[in-house]
Every structure is written in structure tokens, then in C-alpha cells.
Amino acid sequence: FNPLVWAAFYLSGRDMEMACDETVMRQMENDIRREYAQSLLDRTTGKRIAPGIPLAFGETNIKARIRNIMSYRKSSRWVIAAAVVVLAALCIGLALNPAKSQRAAITFPAYQDGKSEYNESIYNIRPFTLHIDLPEGWSAAFPAPEERGASPAGFTPVYLMEGSTAKAVISYNTFELYEGDIPLEDFYKTVYAPLRLGSLHHWEDYTPIVSSKTTETALATVYYSEEMQGQSAASWPQSTTPGILFYDKERLIYLAIQFSDSSLSLDQLHAMAQSVRITDAK
Incomplete structure (x- = not known):
């Protein structure tokens, strides 16, 4: 009973x-x-x-x-x-009135750490400022000095933090215009060649969100292998995470934002991508 x-x-x-x-x-x-x-x-x-x-x-x-x-x-x-x-x-x-967001402004190059004679042309570009809407509670933060320099996606990475948790990393790189004829819908492939062709870390599933004559913002998927000590690279497990890409044909630069997990909804990712703007650094 x-x-x-x-x-x-x-x-x-x-x-x-x-x-x-x-x-x-x-x-x-x-x-x-x-x-x-x-x-x-x-x-x-x-x-x-x-x-x-x-x-x-x-x-x-x-x-x-x-x-x-x-x-x-x-x-x-x-x-x-x-x-x-x-x-x-x-x-x-x-x-x-969707979920609250806050506008952030991040200047690149973010710092000079990691600069060398081999990459000084990347650091010597005309500085620019990225303007982007971040989810409520997020903020931009520099890595510790010993972690500064380059990331798999580019240079002078900056973290997007939620409290003490890194939710994403933003980095930039330069590119050269392709001289041959190429369909407009395939232009991004020439811009992001270093990201698309990596063996352990590559970006695919490119989906344009905002396009203009000189710029384009898109969503993508980042595929990366997690290193396992004592095992061959071919056996390392592969994971995926969302990413946002942006290029500017006049400045000849691109930005890559790689998220640490898939906690943001597709609507939130769209909103962040649509908010991306760059201006000359003051």
C-alpha cells in the first residue's frame, strides 16, 4: 500500500x-x-x-x-x-526584444607579442577595430603574456569570456587577392585557404550571413582533432564547434571567431555575425 x-x-x-x-x-x-x-x-x-x-x-x-x-x-x-x-x-x-547583448570594440593587432621577422608584415597592417555584439555577461580579455602570439586560426588572439570561462577566441590574418578568374561564390575559398586546408584544424560548412561589395560575414563549422599522447594523429578523436568568419577585400584581412562549445543557439550566432563591423582604429 x-x-x-x-x-x-x-x-x-x-x-x-x-x-x-x-x-x-x-x-x-x-x-x-x-x-x-x-x-x-x-x-x-x-x-x-x-x-x-x-x-x-x-x-x-x-x-x-x-x-x-x-x-x-x-x-x-x-x-x-x-x-x-x-x-x-x-x-x-x-x-x-531578444536576449540582451552588449557592444564590444576590439582593436587588432591586439598586441605585439609574437611578432618576428617572418610575420612582421601581418603585425604592421593598418590597425582596425572590430565592433561586435556579445551575449550578456561576455567580455573581451587578452590571454596571459606567455599565451600570446598566434592561434590555429590567426594572430594576436583575444578571448571572449563569460566570467572566468573562455567561450570563444578571435584572431586575424592577412590574405592576398587571387589573380585568376574565380566565381564569386567561391571567392571565400581563396581567402580562407589556411583555415580550410589544415590537417588537424580546419573550417568547413561555409554559410554567408551578410555580404557587401568588399566584405562578407559567414557562419562555419570548425573541425579539430584532440591530441592524445602516445597515439598516432590519425586516431585522435575529432570534435566540432561553431565559428564566425569575416573578410575585407580592401584591407586584405580576415577575422576568425572560434567558439569553445555549442552553447549558443543558431539565432544567437546569426545575431553575432550580423553585428560584425570594422572601422579604423582610433
Whole structure:
């Protein structure tokens, strides 16, 4: 014997009785209520069964059921219409006021650490500032001095942090314009060749989000292998994570944003990609 099971049965039975009564009231005219209430009395008078017994379904709390029947009011069309209007306004409000974001400005090159005679042309570009909307609670932060320099996706990486957790890393690189004829839809392949052709770390599934004559922002998927000590590279497990790419044909630079996990929704990724702008650094 489990008292919780019987209590649940009793409460659910009472709810079903009320629901049945309300269904009848919605489908009948108002002058039928007295007859319906009388039928409840007629069927239960002198036949009461203990409420805890399954055969007692329909006999519990008759007084409350009759009060509910006699006081029942059908929702008017105006009330229903008003409720629909309020619900529609709420939906529109949520659509026009999505999750809060904050504007961040990050200048690249972010620092000079990692500069050498082999990559000085990358560090010597005209500085620019990335403007991007970040999810609420996120902020930009430099890596520790010993971690600065280059990342698999580019140079002078900057972290996007949520508290003390790194949620993404942004880096930049330069590229050269391809001299031959190439379809416009394939132009990105010449820009991101270093990212697309990596053996242990490469970007695919390119999806443009915002395009202009000189710039394009896109979503992509980052495929990377997790190094396992003592095993060959071919056996390392592969993981994926979202990414955002941006190039500028006038500045001949691109930005790569690699997220640490897939915690952001597709709508959030779209919003971040659509917010990307760059200006001359002040």
C-alpha cells in the first residue's frame, strides 16, 4: 500500500470530474444546468462509496461540482479576442526584444607579442577595430603574456569570456587577392585557404550571413582533432564547434571567431555575425 499513489489517484479523479463538468457546460445551453446538477444528486444519493475506492469515480465532492456548474460562465467572444490580442502583443514584444547583448570594440593587432621577422608584415597592417555584439555577461580579455602570439586560426588572439570561462577566441590574418578568374561564390575559398586546408584544424560548412561589395560575414563549422599522447594523429578523436568568419577585400584581412562549445543557439550566432563591423582604429 502506497499512500502517495492513492492520493494522486484521488486528486487526478477530482480534476477529471471538474473537467468533465466544464466540457458539458460548454456544449449545453444555460437552462440545462439544473437538470445536470440534479442528475449528479440522483446518481449518488444513497449510493456513496468510499472516496479511496476506484469505483467511487464521479462521486467525490458533489457540492463543489454543483457549485461549479451553477456558477459556470462561458468565455465571451470579446474575452477570447482580448486574450488573443494580449498573447500576440507578448509574442511581438519578445521578437522585438531578444536576449540582451552588449557592444564590444576590439582593436587588432591586439598586441605585439609574437611578432618576428617572418610575420612582421601581418603585425604592421593598418590597425582596425572590430565592433561586435556579445551575449550578456561576455567580455573581451587578452590571454596571459606567455599565451600570446598566434592561434590555429590567426594572430594576436583575444578571448571572449563569460566570467572566468573562455567561450570563444578571435584572431586575424592577412590574405592576398587571387589573380585568376574565380566565381564569386567561391571567392571565400581563396581567402580562407589556411583555415580550410589544415590537417588537424580546419573550417568547413561555409554559410554567408551578410555580404557587401568588399566584405562578407559567414557562419562555419570548425573541425579539430584532440591530441592524445602516445597515439598516432590519425586516431585522435575529432570534435566540432561553431565559428564566425569575416573578410575585407580592401584591407586584405580576415577575422576568425572560434567558439569553445555549442552553447549558443543558431539565432544567437546569426545575431553575432550580423553585428560584425570594422572601422579604423582610433
